[in-house]
Amino acid sequence: MVIEGKILIVDDDQDILTAGKLLLKRHFSQVMICNSPANIPKLMSENSFDAVLLDMNFSPGESSGAQGYNWLKKILEIAPQTVVVLITAHGGIDVAVEAMKLGATDFVAKPWQNEKLVATLTAAVLLGKTRNEATELRHTNQLLAQNTNNTQQQPLLAKSSVMQQVHSLIERSAPTDANVLILGENGTGKELVARELHRQSLRADHVFMSVDLGAMSETLFESELFGHKKGSFTGANEDRVGRLQAANGGTLFLDEIGNLPLHLQAKLLTILEQRIVTPLGTNKAIAFDVRVIAATNIPKQDLNDGSRFRQDLLFRLNTVEITLPPLRDRIADIKPIANHYIAFYSRKYKKPEKTISADALHIIKHYAWPGNVRALRHAIERAIILSESEQLSVDDFQLSHLVQTSTTSEPAVQIAKETAELNLDKIEKLTIETALKQYRYNISHTAKALGLTRAALYRRMEKHGL
Numbered sequence: 001m002v003i004e005g006k007i008l009i010v011d012d013d014q015d016i017l018t019a020g021k022l023l024l025k026r027h028f029s030q031v032m033i034c035n036s037p038a039n040i041p042k043l044m045s046e047n048s049f050d051a052v053l054l055d056m057n058f059s060p061g062e063s064s065g066a067q068g069y070n071w072l073k074k075i076l077e078i079a080p081q082t083v084v085v086l087i088t089a090h091g092g093i094d095v096a097v098e099a100m101k102l103g104a105t106d107f108v109a110k111p112w113q114n115e116k117l118v119a120t121l122t123a124a125v126l127l128g129k130t131r132n133e134a135t136e137l138r139h140t141n142q143l144l145a146q147n148t149n150n151t152q153q154q155p156l157l158a159k160s161s162v163m164q165q166v167h168s169l170i171e172r173s174a175p176t177d178a179n180v181l182i183l184g185e186n187g188t189g190k191e192l193v194a195r196e197l198h199r200q201s202l203r204a205d206h207v208f209m210s211v212d213l214g215a216m217s218e219t220l221f222e223s224e225l226f227g228h229k230k231g232s233f234t235g236a237n238e239d240r241v242g243r244l245q246a247a248n249g250g251t252l253f254l255d256e257i258g259n260l261p262l263h264l265q266a267k268l269l270t271i272l273e274q275r276i277v278t279p280l281g282t283n284k285a286i287a288f289d290v291r292v293i294a295a296t297n298i299p300k301q302d303l304n305d306g307s308r309f310r311q312d313l314l315f316r317l318n319t320v321e322i323t324l325p326p327l328r329d330r331i332a333d334i335k336p337i338a339n340h341y342i343a344f345y346s347r348k349y350k351k352p353e354k355t356i357s358a359d360a361l362h363i364i365k366h367y368a369w370p371g372n373v374r375a376l377r378h379a380i381e382r383a384i385i386l387s388e389s390e391q392l393s394v395d396d397f398q399l400s401h402l403v404q405t406s407t408t409s410e411p412a413v414q415i416a417k418e419t420a421e422l423n424l425d426k427i428e429k430l431t432i433e434t435a436l437k438q439y440r441y442n443i444s445h446t447a448k449a450l451g452l453t454r455a456a457l458y459r460r461m462e463k464h465g466l
């Protein structure tokens with residue numbers, strides 16, 4: 001059977017090269033030979049070898065192995081995953097041991113026994129293929145991470161002085177590995193800030209892994225974070241890698257951390273302290289290296305309440321704290337954000353780029369935006385879809401139903417009086433509105449109270465313009 005694999009034999013003795021090639025060609029799909037080690041870098045730049053069979057001495061009378069050590073180092077510098085098998089002179093065990101300390105995988109003594117050489121190279125090729133695949137996967141992962149970071153992320157627009165300070169905090173803390181806690185109401189841009197921290201960090205080429213901790217059961221928490229073995233609990237139909245392991249080398253974004261029940265907070269603290277996880281159904285501990293960014297919409301005073309949130313976990317998470325003010329407290333940001341999304345959605349829906357009328361701008365600047373930037377973004381998307389003229393007007397924003405809760409004195413938006421109609425759509429909207437107010441716009445809690453998922457609640461909020 002011929003094994004799929006590419007081998008390079010490097011030796012200054014033409015007879016060895018010929019004999020080696022003749023033998024190995026019968027067992028491996030590709031065998032290349034090279035009689036001068038100086039050609040190794042060029043050959044390696046043009047080929048990906050699964051194994052390299054390397055002689056240790058390249059000058060007549062030379063037996064110290066020094067040349068072999070140097071070429072071994074050079075090969076591993078060019079491609080650290082290369083599997084190198086050395087050809088040592090008979091009795092040159094010391095040389096082989098030294099070379100293996102330097103990173104060689106195995107050795108064969110000269111003159112070799114054919115069977116032994118084929119067996120050694122079969123193991124080497126299989127190892128080399130695995131290492132090459134792992135390297136390829138790592139590169140693909142890096143590319144995917146870069147691609148995700150570059151293409152999907154919206155810029156974090158900020159004109160207000162308070163958001164300029166946020167930018168400065170991001171710039172200063174991003175390149176450090178410090179844990180960051182981001183506070184702010186729903187839709188204020190916490191995830192965007194977390195992604196920006198990752199993008200500006202030294203881990204930017206690795207994964208940004210988000211975990212929504214809102215409303216997670218204990219089993220789900222463990223299987224999501226630690227991973228599991230098939231059959232370790234009902235429903236575990238296949239092996240699954242945990243998110244902590246998958247995020248290795250990158251950033252772990254723990255969203256809705258404030259909603260985690262106390263007993264799971266204790267578990268999370270232990271994991272973050274030990275930096276080791278054991279997937280469910282195994283007893284294999286796996287180390288992971290992640291930078292932790294956490295976010296919550298729970299107000300700071302509630303987080304400081306030890307009966308609700310473990311203070312030791314809080315201190316572990318908040319080395320740096322970034323607070324995002326609600327949009328109503330940074331009116332200077334509304335115009336640039338609105339203009340950005342007007343251009344964005346005009347392009348997306350293939351409409352000529354629109355502008356916004358002075359009246360409409362005035363109104364959106366003084367609306368309280370309980371759903372913050374997310375709600376503003378949705379309002380603009382809807383306006384772009386509905387508008388038939390070049391300029392977005394007050395009507396395009398359908399603001400008549402919005403409740404003015406702004407602290408500013410300007411009565412910009414009329415409060416709509418809800419009629420007592422028995423209209424299912426209206427009742428759904430009123431119910432959601434009431435629940436949102438009751439739970440202070442905490443999306444997870446509102447969704448739970450209404451028996452909906454967060455995504456389903458967002459869809460309905462969008463439908464009703466909430």
Ligand SMILES: Nc1ncnc2c1ncn2[C@@H]1O[C@H](COP(=O)(O)OP(=O)(O)OP(=O)(O)O)[C@@H](O)[C@H]1O
Pocket residue numbers: 154155156157158184185186187188189190191192193255297337373374377443
């Ligand atoms: N400063 C900003 N500039 C541009 N877009 C923004 C800004 N802040 C938020 N957004 C947009 O608003 C939406 C909500 O932002 P994001 O998901 O980051 O908020 P969040 O605080 O994490 O929300 P939640 O608490 O509900 O998870 C996203 O579409 C994001 O792109």
